Amino acid sequence: MAETACTLQRLRRTSAHLAGGAETREAGRGVRLGASRVTPMIRARSLSKDFGEKHVLEALDLDVPRGGFVLVTGPNGAGKTTLLRLLAGLTVPTGGELDVAVGRALIGFLAHESLVYRELTAIENLDLYGRLYRVPERRERIGMLLERFGLWRVRNERAGSFSRGMLQRLSLCRAFLHEPDLLLLDEPFNALDGAGVDLLERELVALRPRATFVVATHDPARLEPLASARLALA
Amino acid sequence: MSAYAADVLTLARKDLRLELRARDTVPAMVLFVIAALVVFHFALPGASGDLAAYGLLWVALIFTALLGLVRGFAAEREQGLLDALVLAPVDRSTIWLAKALAMLAFLVVAELVALPAFAVFFSSVSAETVAGIALADVGICTVGTLLSAMAAASRTRELLLPLLFLPLAIPIVVGGVGASVVGEPGRYLGFLAVYDAIFAIISWASFEYVVTE
Numbered sequence: 413m414a415e416t417a418c419t420l421q422r423l424r425r426t427s428a429h430l431a432g433g434a435e436t437r438e439a440g441r442g443v444r445l446g447a448s449r450v451t452p453m454i455r456a457r458s459l460s461k462d463f464g465e466k467h468v469l470e471a472l473d474l475d476v477p478r479g480g481f482v483l484v485t486g487p488n489g490a491g492k493t494t495l496l497r498l499l500a501g502l503t504v505p506t507g508g509e510l511d512v513a514v515g516r517a518l519i520g521f522l523a524h525e526s527l528v529y530r531e532l533t534a535i536e537n538l539d540l541y542g543r544l545y546r547v548p549e550r551r552e553r554i555g556m557l558l559e560r561f562g563l564w565r566v567r568n569e570r571a572g573s574f575s576r577g578m579l580q581r582l583s584l585c586r587a588f589l590h591e592p593d594l595l596l597l598d599e600p601f602n603a604l605d606g607a608g609v610d611l612l613e614r615e616l617v618a619l620r621p622r623a624t625f626v627v628a629t630h631d632p633a634r635l636e637p638l639a640s641a642r643l644a645l646a
Numbered sequence: 647m648s649a650y651a652a653d654v655l656t657l658a659r660k661d662l663r664l665e666l667r668a669r670d671t672v673p674a675m676v677l678f679v680i681a682a683l684v685v686f687h688f689a690l691p692g693a694s695g696d697l698a699a700y701g702l703l704w705v706a707l708i709f710t711a712l713l714g715l716v717r718g719f720a721a722e723r724e725q726g727l728l729d730a731l732v733l734a735p736v737d738r739s740t741i742w743l744a745k746a747l748a749m750l751a752f753l754v755v756a757e758l759v760a761l762p763a764f765a766v767f768f769s770s771v772s773a774e775t776v777a778g779i780a781l782a783d784v785g786i787c788t789v790g791t792l793l794s795a796m797a798a799a800s801r802t803r804e805l806l807l808p809l810l811f812l813p814l815a816i817p818i819v820v821g822g823v824g825a826s827v828v829g830e831p832g833r834y835l836g837f838l839a840v841y842d843a844i845f846a847i848i849s850w851a852s853f854e855y856v857v858t859e
Binding site for chain 1: 649652653656657660663664667668721725726727729730731732733734735736858
């Protein structure tokens, strides 16, 4: 795995480690980029998040360069989803600093929930988000994604009638729709069948050169070839 | 059309389409308001007169609106969709405004059934009462949508929303009943308009803080 500028310090109760050093190497290209010379996509210092008495994240330092691919691993309750929500701006840190170099328009977020309306059809859901994200050539882009993710045949069916795997495919379409610069993916392979897994792997390989990824997963081995760093939360 | 208006339209159209598909809010509101008026019809002594009936009309309308507001963010709450809307690169107040407009449409449909029913059971509805209801609807939907979003984040949302909404609805009832029963309703209609303006601005400005932690 190539080294990245991701660093994580173990402070107080935070028990996490990151594979990788202080230098950055663009994965797959062998190009060395000094972390100090490029604007990091994500920069966190002493980031912490509490829910009442429970400390979910504590004193986390993290630098993710543009083009980085960070795998976030850890057991249930370690704070993977909370970290992704913090990075997406969906929740506010209890302490510390967090800078994400791109705005909401350039973030693609895949959550545990499908984040699609069950009463709307696949095409209506994507059209809604396409309008809100002002996706150029929206209809063509939606059609292409539905085709690519094997949902074209069911494009006019309500999402409520979809299986969990089909919902995950639709969620991936939603997350990729606006061609985000930063992709925050929470268990992207969840519920996908073999064909879906292959499809997503191909998509990630295709997107890898032009986007930054933070991916929470319980199955890091699958994404290891793409990853530039691993963050293990405990 | 400005980007803001386009976003509001997109989101409001989505809410109306959801209701057309699911039909779980407006039919309930219509049935509730009719049932309430029927109950009031039998509960009110015959000699009570129109003044008491107008009071009960406003009670029925407020509780009907409350019924709709409880369902206001149901789809977003049940499927975690508020995150997706909050993450979208739109002014977050557009979510509130679109939801308030959709709620206004639902309430108007319920009232289009309720007012003729009121005329049948009690007495005819004056133009002043209709004007009062129109102004009250704006206040109910602006404040109610904000509170509905606040309550949606709570596990005790069905309890919390009435506790938050009903105290804030008291001025609406005062203004609405006043506009319905006095000879010169201008003062009460003006009061409702001021209430609408103040709470619309407060709700518009504070919605972002409600939906982000």
